[in-house]
Amino acid sequence: MTIDRTQLASPLIAAARAELAQRGTRTQVSGGSKPAAQSASRPASALRTEIAGMLRGVDVDDPVAMRSARRRVIRAVLLAELGQELREYSQWQPMLDSLVESLEANEIHRDSFSALIKSVTA
Secondary structure, X not given: OOOOOOOOOHHHHHHHHHHHHHHHHHHHHHHOOOOHHHHOOOOHHHHHHHHHHHHOXXXXXXXXXXXXXXXXXXXXXXXXXXXXXXXXXXXXXXXXXXXXXXXXXXXXXXXXXHHHHHHHHO
């Protein structure tokens, strides 16, 4: 299963990374823990397993189910890439909404997402 990076929300993701990095630096200075950017790393196999679990049983012919699955997968990838602290970022929900809407509007992505679901459920 391949998860490609997208340029659609790059400015929002860059802003989120910058804000999280600043928070992580403050936490490291005051609390001695890792910065947010370092704590975000997670094995790709764990993400693959999580996404496969999310996609099992999704009906590719049901647009509501596909929208819900797409949103869950995008959310999981963002949190895996940037860390759970991303949910504290002020623009988290608008960024997630923007990504979901942009990818839903892209026919190539919709076809790729359907193929991903079929490969997981096959």
